[in-house]
Amino acid sequence: MVKEVKTTCPYCGVGCGVIATVEGDGTVAVKGDPEHPANFGRLCSKGSALAETIGLDGRVLFPEVLGQRTGWDVALDLVARKFSDAIAEHGPDSVAFYVSGQLLTEDYYVANKLMKGFIGSANIDTNSRLCMSSSVAGHRRAFGADTVPGVYEDLELADVVILTGSNLAWCHPVLYQRIAAAKTARPAMRIVVIDPRRTMTCDIADLHLAIRPDGDVALFMGLLGHLAVSPTIDRDYIDAHTQGFPEAFAKASALSFTEIMERTGLPAMQLRKFFRLFETNEKVVTCYSQGVNQSSSGTDKVNAIINCHLATGRIGRLGMGPFSLTGQPNAMGGREVGGLANMLAAHMAIENPEDRDRVQRFWASPTMAEKAGLKAVDMFKAVADGRIKALWIMATNPVVSMPDADAVEAAIKACPFVVVSDILRDTDTARHAHVLLPSLGWGEKDGTVTNSERRISRQRGFLAFPGEARADWWQMAEVGRRMGFSGFDYASPAEIFAEHAVLSAFENSGSRDFDIGAYAHIDDAGYRTLAPFQWPQPAATGSCVTRFFAEGGFYTPDRKARFIPIEASSADRTSENYPLTLNTGRIRDHWHTMTRTGKSPRLSSHIAEPFAEIHPRDAMDLGIRGAGLVELESPHGKVIVRALVTERQALGSVFVPMHWNDQFAAKARVDALVAPVTDPHSGQPASKNVAIALRPFEAAFYGFAVSAAKPMVPDAEYWALAKADGGWRIELGFKSPVEDWTVWCRNTFNLSAGLEPIGYADRQSGDLRLAFFQDGRLLAAVFLSNQPVAVARNWALDQLKADHSDLRKRFGIVAGRPGADQPDPGATVCSCFSVGVNSIVSAIRTGCHSVDAVGKQTNAGTNCGSCRAEIKGIIDGCLAAAAE
Template identity: 50%
Template sequence: MRCYPTAVSTTCAYCGVGCGVRMQPQAEGFTASGEMSHPANLGKLCVKGAALGETLNLTGRLLQPEIRRVPVSWSQALDAVAQGLQDTIRQHGPQSVAFYGSGQLLTEDYYVANKLMKGFIGSGNMDTNSRLCMASAVVGYKRAFGADAVPCCYQDLDKADCVIITGSNTAWAHPVVYQRIAQAKKERPEMQIIVIDPRHTATCDIADLHLPLRPGSDAALFCGALNAMREHNKIDSDFLQQHTQGAEDTLSAAQRWTLAATADFCGLSVERLQAFYQIILACERLITLFSMGINQSSSGVDKCNAIINLHLASGRIGREGCGPFSITGQPNAMGGREVGGLANQLAAHMGFLPEDVERVGRFWGSNRVATAPGLNAVDMFRAIEEGQIKAIWIMGTNPVVSLPDADRVRTALARCPLVIVSDIVRDTDTTQVAHICLPALGWGEKSGTVTNSERCISRQRAFLPPPGEAKPDWWIISQVAQRLGFEEAFSYQHPADIFREHARLSGYENEGTRAFDISGLAQLSNQQWHEMRPIQWPVNANAPLGTLRLFSDGKFYHPDGKARLIPITPRLPVNLPTIFYPLVMNTGRVRDQWHTMTRTGKSARLMQHISEPFCQYHPDDCPTAQQGDVLRVSSAYGWLLLRAQPDSLQARGSVFVPMHWNNQFSQQARVDSLIAACTDPLSGQPESKQMPVRIQRWNAAWQGEIFLRDQHAMPPATAYWSRITQQGVTHFTLADSAKPTDWYDWLNQRFAIEKWQSQTARLGEHGFNLLAWKNGELQLAFYAHRDRPVPDRQAVISAFSSPPGGAQRRLALLGGRAGEGKAARGAIICSCFAIDEIAIGDAVKQGCHSVQQLGGKLKCGTHCGSCVPELKKLITRQLNTLAVGDNR
C-alpha cells in the first residue's frame, strides 16, 4: 500500500459537515478515526468516514492522460486541451466554452479554474454541481442578508430550545450533525425536535413532532407559522424596526395563511399544525436546519426565504442557539461559492456589477474579465445540445448521472465537439463520452482547503503519494492557462500560493462591505498554511481568530445594513401528478453511499446495508408487488428497474428512490433520467424532489445471483442487473423477462464454464443452481429461480477464499447455504461492525431489549450511531413477535 509512515490529520471527503479525520497507517493500509480536536465533529465519524481507508485502492483509477481512450503523455494531453480551447474560442468566441466544476474540488483548484474561465478566457460559463444542491440557499441568503452568509454554527445546535429539521433525512445524509442533535436532546430532554418531511425517515427517531406535509408545500407551512407569530404577538417589533426592511409587506402576505388554509394546503391535520405552532411560539432559541428537500425545488429560493422570514420576524438570529441553518451536501460546496464557482458569481463573493468587474480585473491584472453571468448547469448542458457551447471541461463530477433529464445530457455531450474530463476514475457514465481524460489526484493524495456548512475552513492534507501520472487539478489548469498565453497569472508553484492570493482578494477593497473576508490568512507561510487549524470566516483584522456566528450586532450586508424580509407566495411543484403518472417521486441519499458511488462503491462494507437500487412505496400504491420483486418506475422522461420496497410508513401517493446508482453499478437505475429539467427561476436549481411517476410490478421470468472470481467480469446481458461490491468477488443480482432454454449453455456462452468442473442442481421448472471450480478453487456460483433466490451471500463469498471442501459442504453451497453448524446471516444493519438482523433478533430474544443492551453484547450502534433508529425498530418488531407467541 502506498502510504506515509505517520498519522495525518485531514478533512473528510464526503458531506458538508466537514469532519476532521485522523488517518493512521497500518501494515495493510490506513484506518480512519475522528479527529478529537476538530470543531465540526469532536472525534465522531459516520460509517462512510470510518470506511475511508477502504476506498484508497487504485482499482478503476485513471492513471494516465488519454485522448479518445488511448494513453498519451501529459505534454500531448495539455497541448490538445489548450489547442482545442484556443481553436474553439477563435472560431466561436469565449462564450462557446464552458467549465463545470464540483464540490469535490479543493478551494485552491476551484480558484484557479474560475480565474482562468472568468478572468482570462472572459466567459461567465463556469458553474458547478453545487447548483444542484445549494444554489437556492445562496440566493435566499443574498436576498435576505445581502450576502451568501450562513449565520449559524454547530454549537448553536447544542444550545437551541427547538431544532426544526426540514427537507433533510439528517440521520442518513449528515449523520454526525444528527448525532450531535440527538446527544443534545439526551442531555436536555426538554429540547424539542420537529421533523418536517413527507417521509417517515430515520431522522424521525428523535422527533417530538413529525409533520408529513404534502410534497412541495413547505413555503406555505412557514408562511403559516409566520402568521401564527403575528396572531400571538410573538413578533420582535424592535428588531424589525431597527434591523430590517420589508416586514409590513411580508406579514401582510402571510395573513392569508390561516391555520385552516395552511393545514389544507400542506395536507396536515389542524391538531398537528397547532402543535407545531405551539412549540415554536414558546421557545426562546430556535434553529431551522434545512437542506435538499427545501433547495431542490422550482420555488426553492422562496422556501428558503420563508424560513429566514420566520427567524428575522422573531429576532431569533445572530445569537446563541438561533438561526436559519443551511447544511450543505458536499465537502467543499461553500469553498466553491467563495471563489465564484457558480455562474452568477465572479470571485470572493463579488458579482458582475461594473465596479466588481473592474476591481477583480485590476487585482488579477486582466482586461478580459467576464462582464455578465454565464449559464447555470441546466442551461449550460442545453446550450451544448443546441450547439452554442462547443467545448466543455468537466472537473470531478458526473453530470450524466446527476443532472436532470440525464439521458438528454448524455446525448448532448456525445454531440459536443470537445469534452474534457478531469477525474480520478477511468470509467464513469461521463468519461464514456469524453474526448480527453485527465488523471487528477484524489482525496488523500492532494493538499488544499475546504469550507464546511458553518463557514469553517479546514485543511485536506495528503498522506498518499501521487499514483501513476495523476496531478493536482490546480496544476493541470495552470498548465493549460500557460499554454493559452497567461503564464504570469498562473505561475503557481504550491497550493499555498493560490490560497494566499484568494485570501488577499477576499479583503481587497472590502472595507467590511463583503461578508467573505479571510484577509487575515493572506500572509501565511507555506508551513503555516500546512499546519493551519480549522477556522471560521470572516478572518480579518477585526476577527483574527475567526467568527463563530454572524449578525450578532444586527448589521447585515445590504447597503443600508438592514436585512430584508421577502413577501412569499407559495407555489406547488411545476409538475403535478396526473392520471397516467399518479405518484410523486422523491429522491435522496441512503445511509452508506455517496453521490454516484465512485468512492463508496469500492467498499464492500458500505454495500452491505443497502446493496441495490430500490423504490420505497406504500403497499396500497402497488398491491401486486412484494418485497424483493422488480418494479418498473416510469415518468414522461424515462423508466427504471428497481427493487420493490413496500413500507407502510411511506405516505400514500409518494415514492422514494435513491440518487446514487448509475450505469457502472446497475443496468437501468439512473434516477435523474426520470426527472424534468425544471428549475427555480432565481437560483437555476432543479426540482429533483417532486416528479410524477407511475410504478408497476415488472414481470420477471426469473431472478438470480451470480458470484465470480474474475474481478473484471462484466454482467450478463439481462434486463436487470446490479453489481454489489464484495471482497475478492464480483457479484451481480440479475433478472430477465425471458428464461434461457438451457441454463448451462446460457452460462457457458457468457463465462466459458466448460473449461471448469461444475456441479448443478435443477430446482423444478424454474430453478437452476451451478458451482464451477478449477484446481479446487471456486470460480463461479450461480443461483436462479422464478422468484428471487436468497443465497447466504457470506457463505458463498467465503467459499471463494477457501476450498468448498467435501461433498456435504459443496452440496450445502450449491443450495446457497452455509455448511452444517454454521449460522446463516441476515441483512446487515450495523455496517461499522457488520452485525446482521438475525444476530440482532437472537440477542433480543436473549434479553437485550434496548439499544444500549444490544451495543453491550454486539457493539452495534456504539460507533457512528447511524443504525440506532433501525435497531429500535428491530427491537420493537422482535418484542411484538415474542408477545404474539406468548399470547398463543
C-alpha cells in the first residue's frame, strides 16, 4: 500500500513543502509540494535528497547512561534528579538548556515553559543565536517587536532586490529560483549583491558590491544620508509613524563620502549607482542574512537597513521592505515561543514585569525568570568556569558550530552533568554526554515550523519510531513531571500547539504582533489536516494582514517606529601575526555539521572535502598551490583544508565552509578559529570577520582512496571522508612517508592480512597505486603522490560497483584514469542527476551555449536549479577560451 504525506523540509528557513511517498516495501521518495506557497513544488538539492538521509545507520536507538544502554525511566529519573539537585544546592541559574532551530515549535514551547516558568531561570538559548539574533534585536529596537514585515511575494514584485550578506543561490536556493524566474519575466528588474566574495548568487546580479568585511553599516548610513536630501524621502510617513529621524540623519550625514569609500572599499561610481538605484525605484526589498547578522555590529547593520526603508516609507507594501532570511527551518518558531534567553513566549518581553506576570498566570507556574538568561557564548563560558552544573543540549552540535569550538568542547567535557538529545550517537558533542537520549528525526516527528515569511507549516511523521526514540517535547515534559511540576501532561503535539495558540491571544487585543488565537481550539483531527498559514491569525477574524507597518501601527508604547542613530565603527581585526580575514559560511549541498547531509552520497559528490577559497595573489605571496593543503591559524585554534585558488575571493580574505566535523575530516572544525566576539545587543558571534594566518601545509605525500566499506580513521595528518555511491572516498595528506603502504591500507580499510594488492610505483615521480580485489570486486584502491593526486575521482568511485572478474582490467585501476571506452564525467556539478563538468563541456562543444540547452542534453540544472549559476560559469569560460 502506497502512503503519501505532506510535510515540510527540515533545512533552511524557506520552509518548502514536501510530499513524501512511502511504498509498500518501505522505500521513500520525496518531491516538492506544488500547493505549498513557499516553493510551489520546487526543491533544492538538499531537499531532493531527503530520502537518502533517513536511514538508521549511526542512530541512537535507546537511552544511554555513561555509554551503557538503559531504560527511559532510569535515564529520565537521573536527569530530573541531577537538575533538581543542582537547583537545590546552587540555585536555578546553575542549570541550562541549549536548544536548536531544528526543534519543532512544540518542542521549543515545552523547553521554554519548563526552564523559564518552572525551573525559574532564563538560561535557555538556541543555536539560532548564531544565525539570526541580530535580526531579532534590530526588529525589536526599530519596531518594538520581532516582526518580519514582508512576504516572499515581495521578492518577485520588487523592481530592485538587494541581497546583502546572503549567498541566496546556495543558502536559500528556492527563493533564488523564484527571484531568477521573476527577473526572466521582467528583465528590467535589478538585482544588487553585496558580498566580499563573488558568489554564485552574482550570476543574476546587475551590480555586485564587493564590500569590505563589516562595511555594511557605513554603506547603509551613506545611503540614508543620500536619501534624506533627495525627493525620495517620505516626510509624511516619518512624521506620522516614526521617531528619532533627526538623530539618525545627523549620524549618517556626519560620515563623509570619502569615509564611506574607505570603510566599504567600494569605488565612488559603484556607490553612486547603488544609491541611485534605491532612490529612483520605489519597489525595493532588502534581503539580509548571515553576512549581516554574524557580526559584532550585526544589530547596527540591521537597523541601518531598516532606517533606509523607514525614511522612504518603503515597508509593508507590495514589493517593498527589509527582509530577514532565517537560516534554519524553525528559527522563527523558536522566536515565537521565547526560545532565546532574552525573550518570553508569544513575543513577550522578559524585561517587562507585566509580560512576566501575564505568562506566569497563564502557565499557573510556581516561579518565573525575572531577567534575561545567558546567551550562547556566555552560556558556554559559564559551563567552563563552573557556574553551570547541569546542561541539556538538544538537536545541535555546539562542539562544531560554536565559536572558539575547542574551548566549548573542553567546557562540555568538564561539566559535571551533560544530557544530549539527538538522533545520532557519534557526534562531536554526543561523545561527551553523561546521558544520551534518542530523539525522533525528520520523517518521524510531528509538529509545526515557521518559515522566514511567518508561515506556519506542519512537519508530519510518515515513518515508524525507530527503536525506543521519542519526541523531544515528550522527553522534556517527562522530566518536568519527574521534577514535581504540573502542567506537563501533554498527550500529543496538538495539545501543545493549542496551548501555544491560546497564550498568543491571552490578554492581547492587538497589543502584540504574534497572535494565532484562531487555532486556540484546534483538536487532533484539525491538527492532522492543518494547512500552511501566515500569522497573525487572531480569533474571530475572517482574514489576516500578511504585511506589517504600511500604515504604521508599530509595537512600541506610542505605536511609532524608532530610527536608530548608528556609529560606523572600525572593522579591521587583522594584525602583523594574523594578516588575513576569515569568512565562514555554508555551501550548496551540505547543512550545518553534516550529521544529516553527510549520509547522502550525491550531496557529497559536488564538494567532498573542506576547502579554503584564496585569492590568486595571496596564494602566490604565500607559496600556496591550487589543490595543495593549507593550514589556517588564529589565536584560538588551527585547521587544515584544501586550497581553492580563485578570483571569486577578495584579496586579503579567505572563505572556509562551516560544515566539516571530526567524523568527516581530521582537523576542519573551522569554528575553532573563531573568537568568542559578539554583538553587544544581540549576543550573536562575529563569524564573518576573523583574523587568521595562512600557510602551506607541507605534505610529503598526498593521497586519494576509494573503499567499498567505511574506512577506519586513517593514520594521516590530513584526511577528509565522504560517502559515495557504492562506497566511500577519502582524501589524504601525510607529513612523512609511511613505512609499509600495504600494511597501512590493510589497517585503514580493514582488509584481511592475506589479501595482496596489485600495484604500480614510479620512483622518479613518487607515484604509488595499490588496489585490493576479492571475488571480482574492488575492495579498496589508494593513489599516492608527492603532488596533489591527479586521478579521475568519479571514475575511480564507479569501479567500486563494477565487475572486475577479468584480471586484465584490474590493471586499469592503478592507471587512475578510464580507458577510451569509459569516458570520465569529471567533477560533479549537478548533484540531482550526477552530471560532471566534462559532460557539460562536451555538450557545450556540440553547440549547447545556454544553460537551458545544456540541461536539455544532459539534464543538468533541470531539477532544483541550484547548479545553474555554475553551469553558466562553465559555458562562459568555454566560450571565452574558444574566442581567444
